[in-house]
Amino acid sequence: MIAITMATISVCAQRKITGTVVDKDTKEAMVMTTVRLLKSDSTLVKGVVTSETGNFSVSAPSNGNYILKITSVGYKDKYQNVTVDSRKDIALGAIAIQSDAIMLEGATVTKNLTKVTVKEDTFIYNAGAYRTPEGSVIEELVKRLPGAQVDDDGKITINGKEVKKILVDGKEFMTGDTKTAMKNLPTSIIERVKAYDEKSDLARVSGIDDGNEQTVLDFGIKRGMNKGFMSNFYGGVGTEDRYTSRAFVGSFNSDLKVMGMGNANNVNDRGFGGGRGRFGGGGAGLQSSKMAGVNVNYDTEKLKLSGSIRWNHSDGDTYSRSASENFVSTVGSFSNNTNQNYSRGNSWNGQMRLEWMPDTMTNIMFRPSISYSTNDGRGGSQSASFSKDPYLFVADPLAEEAIDILRQRIRGS
Numbered sequence: 116m117i118a119i120t121m122a123t124i125s126v127c128a129q130r131k132i133t134g135t136v137v138d139k140d141t142k143e144a145m146v147m148t149t150v151r152l153l154k155s156d157s158t159l160v161k162g163v164v165t166s167e168t169g170n171f172s173v174s175a176p177s178n179g180n181y182i183l184k185i186t187s188v189g190y191k192d193k194y195q196n197v198t199v200d201s202r203k204d205i206a207l208g209a210i211a212i213q214s215d216a217i218m219l220e221g222a223t224v225t226k227n228l229t230k231v232t233v234k235e236d237t238f239i240y241n242a243g244a245y246r247t248p249e250g251s252v253i254e255e256l257v258k259r260l261p262g263a264q265v266d267d268d269g270k271i272t273i274n275g276k277e278v279k280k281i282l283v284d285g286k287e288f289m290t291g292d293t294k295t296a297m298k299n300l301p302t303s304i305i306e307r308v309k310a311y312d313e314k315s316d317l318a319r320v321s322g323i324d325d326g327n328e329q330t331v332l333d334f335g336i337k338r339g340m341n342k343g344f345m346s347n348f349y350g351g352v353g354t355e356d357r358y359t360s361r362a363f364v365g366s367f368n369s370d371l372k373v374m375g376m377g378n379a380n381n382v383n384d385r386g387f388g389g390g391r392g393r394f395g396g397g398g399a400g401l402q403s404s405k406m407a408g409v410n411v412n413y414d415t416e417k418l419k420l421s422g423s424i425r426w427n428h429s430d431g432d433t434y435s436r437s438a439s440e441n442f443v444s445t446v447g448s449f450s451n452n453t454n455q456n457y458s459r460g461n462s463w464n465g466q467m468r469l470e471w472m473p474d475t476m477t478n479i480m481f482r483p484s485i486s487y488s489t490n491d492g493r494g495g496s497q498s499a500s501f502s503k504d505p506y507l508f509v510a511d512p513l514a515e516e517a518i519d520i521l522r523q524r525i526r527g528s
Contacts, residue, residue, distance in 0.1 A: 129174040130199050134207035136169045136185055140214060144169025147231045147238075148187040148212070149262040151275055152197075155180045162275020164238075164262050175199040183207075188261055191215045231261060237311040238262075238273075247302045250349040252361075253334060254297040256305065263310075269294040273310045273330055280313070282333040284341060286372065286412040287421040290466035291484065295408060295425055299376040301347040301363050304340050309333040320478045342367050357382050370415055377407040403430040422467035431458040431492075438512075440504070449501040451512045456494035463487045 132152065136145040150171045152160040160181070165171045175181060178200050185193040193212045197205060230244040245259040258265050262274040271278035271293060281288045281296040289296040315327040343366075350360040359380035366373045381403040408425035434455045441448045469481040497513045499505075501521065505512035508524045 129176055130178075130201070131172055131174050131204040132181075132183070132197055132199070132207065133170070133172045133204065134183075135209050136165050136171065136187075137209050137211050138190075138214065139211035142211075145187055145190075145212065147233075147261045148185060148190075149274060151184045151186075153182040153184055155182065157182065159275055162262070164274050167233075185210060185212055186262075187212065188259060189215055237309055240308040240310070242302070242305045242307055250361075251302045252298055253300045253302055253305060256302045256308070257297065257332070260308065260310075265297070269297065271297070271332070273332070276312075276330040278310075278332050279329040280331040282331055283374075283412075284336055284372075285333060286414065287468060288334075288374070289408065289410050289423045289425070290421055290468055292423065292425065292464070292466065295376075295406070299361065299363060299378065299406075299408070300334065301349075303347060304336050304345065305334050306337040307335040309335070316480055320480070353382070370413060372412040374410045375408070376410075377405075379405045401432045404428070417472050419470040420468070422465070424465040425463070427460075427462045427464075429458075429460045431456070433458075438506075449504055450498065451501075451505065452496060452498035453513055454494070454496045456492060458490070458492035460490040461488065 134150075136148045136150070137143060138145060144167075145165055146167055146169060148165045148169070148171075149162060150165065150173060151162045152173045152175065154160060160176065161173055163171050163173050173183075175197075179198075181197045181199060183195040183197050185195075190212045191214075193210065195207070195210065197207070199205065229241055231241070232239045240260050242256060245256055247255045247259065254265060254269075257263050257271060260273075264272045278293060280291075281293050281300075283300070288300070310330065310332055312328040313331045315325055315329075317323075318325045318327065345365045345367075347363040348361070350358070352358050359378075359382050361376075361378040363376045364374070381401065383402040405428040406426065408423060410423040411420070413420040432455075434453070436451075436453045438451045439449075441450070463486065465485045467481075467483050469479075471479045473479075499513060499518070501512070505517075505521050509517040509520055511517055512521060
């Protein structure tokens with residue numbers, strides 16, 4: 116007796132969502148517009164950019180309800196609900212997005228620069244086509260690139276992919292530390308920005324694709340600035356002894372590139388990896404920061420060396436004061452308290468990449484890293500409760516001389 120068992124295998128193919136993004140007013144195709152497919156809870160599924168004809172195609176991994184988010188610099192964000200089932204692909208046709216720009220009468224355009232070009236899997240952005248503030252760093256430039264986002268913690272995404280590495284003229288810059296690079300490399304020296312996926316060291320050496328790729332941003336220095344010596348300085352002062360300063364120097368030749376940077380300020384601007392970098396908004400109280408770093412690239416036929424070292428210092432002074440009244444309790448219904456905390460921190464971080472190729476059959480790679488940090492601080496607080504409003508008797512209820520006055524006044528009454 117022969118028993119034959121038959122099994123049915125059901126395969127659910129991904130469904131494509133296609134469409135064309137156009138300008139609502141001119142009906143022209145929108146090039147390099149970011150299209151993101153989101154789940155109903157706004158979780159990112161996949162991100163793509165439109166082609167030269169404004170077309171896009173994105174695949175949904177399974178059936179269900181999705182949200183299509185379309186964004187472009189100078190335009191209002193567009194959201195469109197999409198329901199995917201297993202019956203057929205979805206063609207959305209033309210999707211119009213509205214300009215968010217303010218039109219000025221009498222404006223004359225004398226020259227249009229090409230903002231972006233695509234070569235195979237590489238997006239090449241023309242830095243001169245994006246207006247950035249005088250003295251700004253590359254973080255301001257990246258924020259203006261189509262499909263790019265930089266959050267408050269310094270995380271960079273390009274077309275939905277997180278950027279893991281910063282390159283300068285194809286060489287690693289501040290190895291493993293994208294935040295420091297973004298907040299210290301001046302925009303004024305940049306000619307172009309390339310965004311692409313880089314294969315892992317193992318895949319590049321062995322020639323076997325291991326599937327491990329990381330998105331990188333490669334900043335090309337302007338011609339004439341990538342040889343010899345260059346420097347860039349920025350500073351500012353304000354009231355109440357506030358200051359901010361930043362410096363960048365570089366020395367370049369055919370084999371060796373050395374770049375140094377530093378900044379110091381007391382305006383809550385943490386211009387280095389690990390800080391938020393917002394002018395006057397880096398945290399509660401007064402934050403003072405200092406940073407110094409050096410990046411070295413040495414490149415010959417048999418030896419390639421990239422390394423960086425960084426020192427960070429921070430001082431914090433946080434003071435808070437509060438007064439409250441409890442309308443329920445009859446005992447100690449008025450309370451006052453103050454808190455003051457001082458903090459200080461130092462950190463050192465070093466990264467290196469060494470690749471030695473003594474012959475065509477041998478490749479030795481070494482990637483060490485080191486970090487060290489110290490932190491200390493002190494704090495104090497005062498609090499007091501009163502049965503009557505203390506501000507009826509003194510201006511500062513927590514002052515040392517005010518306590519005795521309040522004790523006598525409140526008891527006497």
